[in-house]
Structure formats: C-alpha cells, structure tokens
Amino acid sequence: MxxxxxxxxxxxxxxxxxxxxxxxxxxxxxxxxxxxxxxxxxxxxxxxxxxxxxxxxxxxxxxxxxxxxxxxxxxxxxxxxxxxxxxxxxxxxxxxxxxxxxxxxxxxxxxxxxxxxxxxxxxxxxxxxxxxxxxxxxxxxxxxxxxxxxxxxxxxxxxxxxxxxxxxxxxxxTGTLDRRRRRLFELLLASPPSSPATLTTMARAAQWTMPEWVTVIALDPRTEQHPPPSPQVADDVLVDLDGPEPCLLTPNPDRDLRGLEGRLPGWRAAVGPRVHPADAATSLLWARRTLDLVRRGLAGDQPVTHTADHLATHWLLVDRFLLDELSAKVLAPFGTLTVKQQTRLSETLLSWLEHNGSTPEIAQALGIHPQTVRYRVSQLTDLFGDRLADPAKRLEMQMALSAHRLLGTRPPSGER
Known part of the structure; x- marks a missing residue:
C-alpha cells in the first residue's frame, strides 16, 4: 500500500x-x-x-x-x-x-x-x-x-x-592474547566508560567471558623488593602491574577474595566494591581511595583492606570544603574558646554523643573523673543550649567531630 x-x-x-x-x-x-x-x-x-x-x-x-x-x-x-x-x-x-x-x-x-x-x-x-x-x-x-x-x-x-x-x-x-587482555582491561577501566558493544567485542577477542559482577583491587608494594612477586591469581584475573597504580580485576569476586592475603606476597591491597563490568572504573576509584586511607593511617595497615569496611570514613571525608562548612555551622559556639578549651570540650562533646550522655562511660573513655565530665557537660549545655536536645543537630555535630578526629584537625574557629 x-x-x-x-x-x-x-x-x-x-x-x-x-x-x-x-x-x-x-x-x-x-x-x-x-x-x-x-x-x-x-x-x-x-x-x-x-x-x-x-x-x-x-x-x-x-x-x-x-x-x-x-x-x-x-x-x-x-x-x-x-x-x-x-x-x-x-x-x-x-x-x-x-x-x-x-x-x-x-x-x-x-x-x-x-x-x-x-x-x-x-x-x-x-x-x-x-x-x-x-x-x-x-x-x-x-x-x-x-x-x-x-x-x-x-x-x-x-x-x-x-x-x-x-x-x-x-x-x-594487538596480536597476542595477553595484549588483548591488557587492552580489554584498559577499556573496562576507561572513563567515561566504553560502550557495551566495544567491551563485548574485545572480550570475545581476548577469550574472556564477560561476567555479571567484577571487583577491582588496587595494589601498593609493601616491601623494598621492586617489583614484588607477581600475585598468585587465576588465569582469568586481569592484571596491570606495570602502570603507576597497579591493580587487578577479578571476574569472580566470591572465588578470588577468599584468602587473598596469601596470594599477594609483598603487596598491600585495597578491595573496591563489587560492580557490574561497565562500572569497573568506579570500583577502581574507591579501591584507590581506600588505599589512600591506609597510607594516611586512617584505615589500619592490614595486608588487605576492604572498601566496604570503611564506607563511613569515606563518607565523612569525601569533601573537606563541606566538612568545614558543616563545622562552622554546627560547632560555631566553640569559636569563642581558646584552642585548649576547644580541644577539651570537643572531645567531651563527641564522647557524650557516642555514649548517649552516660557519665561513667564518658569518664572511662576519656580517662577523667565523672565529676569532671559533669562539669564539662554543664559548659557544653551553656554553649549549645537547646541544640543538644535536637536529634538532627546532634547528628551533624557527631559527623563533624568524627571527621575531625579522623583527620587529626580542629574545627574552623568563628561562625560564618
């Protein structure tokens, strides 16, 4: 027609x-x-x-x-x-x-x-x-x-x-299978992400089965031996040890993350979140951020550190500007105090928030007499007033103080 x-x-x-x-x-x-x-x-x-x-x-x-x-x-x-x-x-x-x-x-x-x-x-x-x-x-x-x-x-x-x-x-x-797999690894970690058609075609050429889930593991040498021994991993794990930021990608996290410490002699590892292959670059990003926390002494110093165990730390430290803005807003009453007073009362306030106001527990955590705790809490009440009774305000105070404790810093003085 x-x-x-x-x-x-x-x-x-x-x-x-x-x-x-x-x-x-x-x-x-x-x-x-x-x-x-x-x-x-x-x-x-x-x-x-x-x-x-x-x-x-x-x-x-x-x-x-x-x-x-x-x-x-x-x-x-x-x-x-x-x-x-x-x-x-x-x-x-x-x-x-x-x-x-x-x-x-x-x-x-x-x-x-x-x-x-x-x-x-x-x-x-x-x-x-x-x-x-x-x-x-x-x-x-x-x-x-x-x-x-x-x-x-x-x-x-x-x-x-x-x-x-x-x-x-x-x-x-590209030629050899190893080169094809290195190129596939590059495409998986590309940002912005490669198209699904490109990844599928390259995976086929590399004889690598595209999985539903992957995990990227960021690596850092632990010893003076350069380079450290090669990781002992399965054949289908994609490996880059030659770049400035070594890493692995496992297509089978359940299999490869068990006993990982024993298969990475000479390496410190940070395990990123489990993601779909198209989001592998995101897994690598957070693995590297977790490795940075370890280097800064903010996430222990184990052979293998999992990002999933430090999500709250990442969240608290994701943006220093926002931390300073939040601190200036909710901790403004500290601005009238000396540095010594700020330090003493900020640690008391954080402990008070963490222990739900329990005087014996605060005294034990800070190593001070219960009467000292009561005196400091009275000072905090004079400074903050009704804000200490507001759940939303208490949460903001605890977030700001916890972040500064992690960083070893003090809140900015003075209200903005």
Missing amino acids: TRTITQAATVPHPRGTLPARQLWCSLPTELARRFRPHADPLARRILEEVQRAVPEYAKPLEGEFGKMIVLAIEQAVLSCIDSIENLASTQDNWAKLFVEVGKRVHHDGGSLNSLQAAYRAGGRAAWRYIAELGQAHRFPAAVLCVGAEAIFAYVEEISSYSVEGYTLAQAMA
Missing part, C-alpha cells in the same frame, strides 16, 4: 528489521520521491558539517580512506531513502559497509571518538536539512518527528557497526 504524506505514520513495522529501518518504513512512501533529488546536496551538507565539526576530518579526504568516507555518507543517504520504500537491498549492506569504515579508521590510525563524533555531526546536519525541506513543503509535524527519530536511530546503528569493526581491527592488530 502506498502511504501519502497526510497519512499518519502508523503502518506495521517489517519483522526482523532494526529500529531505524522500522522507523523509515513507517514514513509515507511519497517522501522517498520527494527526497531523492536531494540525495547529493544532502550528502554534501553532511560532509561539510563533519569536516567543520571534527578536526580530524577537516583535512582533505584523500586516498582509500577518503573514498570510503564519501561512499559511506552517500550510501547512508540512499539507504535511508530506500528504506522509506521498503526496498530489500539496504539492511545487510549497512552492517558490512560501516564495519569496514571502523576497520579502515583503525588501519589509518584514526580515533574512534572522532569517528563517533563525525556520525553525530552528520546526523545533526541531516536533520537540519530535512527539517528545512519539510517546512518548505509543509510536511506534517508528526512526519518530521518520526523522521528525526529515524535519523538518530540510524546514526546509532551505523556507529555501533563501526565500533565493532574498529574493535575487531584493534584486536587483530
């Missing part, structure tokens, strides 16, 4: 097709006739925008690479127009052509990020051109909306094909 522009784009999608093709097929077939005379001007507009927006493509496009980019743009435009008429010659060619584009970009030393930026720039240029054409011919808004969705779905699909081609070429060029 031939669909006209005035008809709503609600025809059934062809089965077994990708989302972009489904959207193109839902558009009125009359649009294909309207668009075909614009195929060449649209392709030129896209190429101009790509070269303007992406510095890597601003140079003259010459040789095999240039020919392929021009061909890819022309084929993309024609494929979209053909899809409106549901011609059968397009879909299979999309994958082959744009996989080859990704391979060619890698072969010529190009950047995958620049290629993806070029696709996005081309999509924007195509949409602007179509929008101008649609307004000139008074296309219904619903048709233009579907057209926009189809353009950007198509950009996403051809971009994924090129990512696959680029990653496959990268894996082939």
Whole structure:
C-alpha cells in the first residue's frame, strides 16, 4: 500500500528489521520521491558539517580512506531513502559497509571518538536539512518527528557497526592474547566508560567471558623488593602491574577474595566494591581511595583492606570544603574558646554523643573523673543550649567531630 504524506505514520513495522529501518518504513512512501533529488546536496551538507565539526576530518579526504568516507555518507543517504520504500537491498549492506569504515579508521590510525563524533555531526546536519525541506513543503509535524527519530536511530546503528569493526581491527592488530587482555582491561577501566558493544567485542577477542559482577583491587608494594612477586591469581584475573597504580580485576569476586592475603606476597591491597563490568572504573576509584586511607593511617595497615569496611570514613571525608562548612555551622559556639578549651570540650562533646550522655562511660573513655565530665557537660549545655536536645543537630555535630578526629584537625574557629 502506498502511504501519502497526510497519512499518519502508523503502518506495521517489517519483522526482523532494526529500529531505524522500522522507523523509515513507517514514513509515507511519497517522501522517498520527494527526497531523492536531494540525495547529493544532502550528502554534501553532511560532509561539510563533519569536516567543520571534527578536526580530524577537516583535512582533505584523500586516498582509500577518503573514498570510503564519501561512499559511506552517500550510501547512508540512499539507504535511508530506500528504506522509506521498503526496498530489500539496504539492511545487510549497512552492517558490512560501516564495519569496514571502523576497520579502515583503525588501519589509518584514526580515533574512534572522532569517528563517533563525525556520525553525530552528520546526523545533526541531516536533520537540519530535512527539517528545512519539510517546512518548505509543509510536511506534517508528526512526519518530521518520526523522521528525526529515524535519523538518530540510524546514526546509532551505523556507529555501533563501526565500533565493532574498529574493535575487531584493534584486536587483530594487538596480536597476542595477553595484549588483548591488557587492552580489554584498559577499556573496562576507561572513563567515561566504553560502550557495551566495544567491551563485548574485545572480550570475545581476548577469550574472556564477560561476567555479571567484577571487583577491582588496587595494589601498593609493601616491601623494598621492586617489583614484588607477581600475585598468585587465576588465569582469568586481569592484571596491570606495570602502570603507576597497579591493580587487578577479578571476574569472580566470591572465588578470588577468599584468602587473598596469601596470594599477594609483598603487596598491600585495597578491595573496591563489587560492580557490574561497565562500572569497573568506579570500583577502581574507591579501591584507590581506600588505599589512600591506609597510607594516611586512617584505615589500619592490614595486608588487605576492604572498601566496604570503611564506607563511613569515606563518607565523612569525601569533601573537606563541606566538612568545614558543616563545622562552622554546627560547632560555631566553640569559636569563642581558646584552642585548649576547644580541644577539651570537643572531645567531651563527641564522647557524650557516642555514649548517649552516660557519665561513667564518658569518664572511662576519656580517662577523667565523672565529676569532671559533669562539669564539662554543664559548659557544653551553656554553649549549645537547646541544640543538644535536637536529634538532627546532634547528628551533624557527631559527623563533624568524627571527621575531625579522623583527620587529626580542629574545627574552623568563628561562625560564618
């Protein structure tokens, strides 16, 4: 059935097709006739925008690479127009052509990020051109909306094909399995995170089964022996001992975290949180922050330290500016005291908060006489008044004082 522009784009999608093709097929077939005379001007507009927006493509496009980019743009435009008429010659060619584009970009030393930026720039240029054409011919808004969705779905699909081609070429060029796994480790720890398609393709090339959960372990040499012995870990654990911040990634935390101390001779380790593979960089971030706490003497000095055991410490110390702001707000009454008085009364207040006001327990914790505790609490009552009876205020005071105790610092003096 031939669909006209005035008809709503609600025809059934062809089965077994990708989302972009489904959207193109839902558009009125009359649009294909309207668009075909614009195929060449649209392709030129896209190429101009790509070269303007992406510095890597601003140079003259010459040789095999240039020919392929021009061909890819022309084929993309024609494929979209053909899809409106549901011609059968397009879909299979999309994958082959744009996989080859990704391979060619890698072969010529190009950047995958620049290629993806070029696709996005081309999509924007195509949409602007179509929008101008649609307004000139008074296309219904619903048709233009579907057209926009189809353009950007198509950009996403051809971009994924090129990512696959680029990653496959990268894996082939890398050569050995060890190198492929090192590259996979880099992609897993990349920030911003690599796309799932890239990770899946590289994992396949590295013969590494993508797990549901991973844990990253940050390492630090404990001895003068450089380098320390290699960790004794399973074959599927990804290892980087050569970088400035050594680390491991285990695809099986339940298996590898048991008895970890005995498999890391000469190393101090900090275990990050368990996360999905796409969030491995976050696990590494917190593992390294935990290792920093150990170096600063704020998390003990065990061979293996787990981030999960120090979440409250991380939370209290996550931002010094916020700590100082909170301290200035809730501990302002200390600002009128001498340094000695501040130290004495702040430790008493924290102990009072931690022991729910129990005089005997405070006296034992601070090593002072109960009568001294009562005298200090009386001073605190004069300073803070009703705030000591407010649960929210007490929590803020305890947070601020606990953080300063960890850091070995005093609250800033004076109210802001």
